[in-house]
Amino acid sequence: MSLLKKILECLPEESRIEKIKFVPRETNCLNELFQFPVAMNRKAISVSPEEIQSEESDLTLLVVPSSISLEMEKVTAIREWVEGDNHATEPISLMLSLQHVQILWSPNRIAIVAEAKRVETVQRAMIEASFYVSELMNIEFEISQRWPQLEEDIPIAFQYDQKLIGKKKELMQKFQSIYSFRAHLARITPFLLCPHVYPPTLASQVGERLRERMRVEDRVEFISDQLEVYEEVYELCSQRINDHQHAYKGHTLEWMIIILLLVQILLSVFDYLTIAGS
Numbered sequence: 001m002s003l004l005k006k007i008l009e010c011l012p013e014e015s016r017i018e019k020i021k022f023v024p025r026e027t028n029c030l031n032e033l034f035q036f037p038v039a040m041n042r043k044a045i046s047v048s049p050e051e052i053q054s055e056e057s058d059l060t061l062l063v064v065p066s067s068i069s070l071e072m073e074k075v076t077a078i079r080e081w082v083e084g085d086n087h088a089t090e091p092i093s094l095m096l097s098l099q100h101v102q103i104l105w106s107p108n109r110i111a112i113v114a115e116a117k118r119v120e121t122v123q124r125a126m127i128e129a130s131f132y133v134s135e136l137m138n139i140e141f142e143i144s145q146r147w148p149q150l151e152e153d154i155p156i157a158f159q160y161d162q163k164l165i166g167k168k169k170e171l172m173q174k175f176q177s178i179y180s181f182r183a184h185l186a187r188i189t190p191f192l193l194c195p196h197v198y199p200p201t202l203a204s205q206v207g208e209r210l211r212e213r214m215r216v217e218d219r220v221e222f223i224s225d226q227l228e229v230y231e232e233v234y235e236l237c238s239q240r241i242n243d244h245q246h247a248y249k250g251h252t253l254e255w256m257i258i259i260l261l262l263v264q265i266l267l268s269v270f271d272y273l274t275i276a277g278s
Contacts, residue, residue, distance in 0.1 A: 007077050011064050014116065019047050020059035020127060034127045039187055044127045059130060060109045061123060065116040069102060078111045079104050096209050099202055105210065107134045118202065125203040129210045132191050136219060139181050143226050149174065150233060157236035168241055175234040182227050185220070192216050 008015055022042045025035065034044040047057065062078065064070070070078070082104045083093045096103040101122055102113040110130065114122050153171065192211065197204035211217075 007062070007074070007081055010074060010077075011070075012066055014065045016063050018061040018063060018123075019057040020044050020061060021047050022058045022131060034124050036128070036131065037191070040191075042131070044131070058108075059127065061126075062109070062111040063119055063123065064111065064113040065119055066113050067100075067115045069100075070113055075102070075104070082106050082109045082111055084109070094210070094213050096206070096213070098205055098209060101202070101206070103206070105130070107137060121203050122206055125206040126210070128191075129207040132188050133210065133214055133216065135184070135188050136192060136216065136223070139185055140219065140223055142181065143223060143230070146174075146230070150230060153237060154233055156240060157233050159240065171234065171237050171241065175238060178227060178230045178234060182231070185223060185227065189220055192220055 020033065022044055025041050025043050029045045031046040032043055033046050036042045079093065083106060093104065093106040096105060100115070101118060103122070103126065104111040107130065110126050112119060112122050112126065156171070196208055
C-alpha cells in the first residue's frame with residue numbers, strides 16, 4: 001500500500017487528492033480552478049487520475065477539511081509524503097500555520113488542513129503562489145546550469161576569428177534563451193513582488209507568507225543580477241561576431257578588387273606584347 005493511501009485511511013473521510021495541471025487559457029475545460037492574468041496565458045485545472053499520469057501533473061494537492069489541528073503523527077506522515085516528490089531544481093519543504101490553517105508545502109506537492117469553508121480560498125491562494133514561486137525556481141535552475149557554458153564563452157567576448165565560425169548559431173541561441181529568461185522574469189516579477197493587501201485576507205496572507213519564507217524579493221534581485229552578467233557577455237560576443245563579419249567582408253572585397261586589377265594589368269600587358277610583336 002502506498003504512503004498516500006495509508007495517510008488517507010487515517011484522515012477525515014472528506015479528505016481528497018487533487019491533481020493540478022497548468023494549461024493555456026484558451027484550453028476548453030469544465031474543471032477550471034484558477035485563471036492567471038492574461039500576461040501569463042495560463043490557468044489551473046483539476047484532472048482525474050484517468051486523464052493524466054501522476055508524473056505528468058504539475059501540482060498535487062492533499063486537501064484535509066478539519067476544524068482542528070492534526071496530531072503530530074499524522075502531520076509527520078503528511079510531511080513525509082510532501083517531501084517525497086520534491087522539486088528537482090531545489091529540494092525544499094515548508095510548514096505554514098495561520099488562522100487555524102496548516103499548510104505543508106513543496107513545489108510539487110501541497111497538503112492543506114483547514115475548515116471546510118476555508119479550503120477553497122486557501123487552495124486557490126496556494127495554486128497561485130506556488131505557480132509563480134516554481135516559475136522563479138525554474139529560471140534559477142536553468143541559469144545555474146549554464147555557468148560552465150558562460151565561462152567557456154567569455155574568451156569569445158574578447159576575440160573571435162574564422163576558426164569559431166561554427167559557434168555562431170550556438171551563441172545566437174544562447175543569446176536568445178537568456179533574453180527569454182529575462183522576459184519571463186519580468187513577466188512574473190509583478191506577481192512575486194506584489195504589495196501586501198490591506199485589509200489582509202486569508203488568501204493574501206497565505207501568498208505573502210509563502211513568498212516571505214522563500215525570500216522571493218532577494219531571489220528576484222539575485223537572478224536579475226546573474227542575468228545581467230549573461231547579457232553583457234553574449235552582447236560582447238555578438239559585437240565581436242558582427243565586427244569579424246564586417247572585417248571579413250571588407251577583406252574579401254579588397255582581395256576581389258586586387259585580383260580584378262591584376263587581371264586588368266595582365267590583359268593590358270598581353271595586349272601590349274601582342275601589338276609590339278605584330
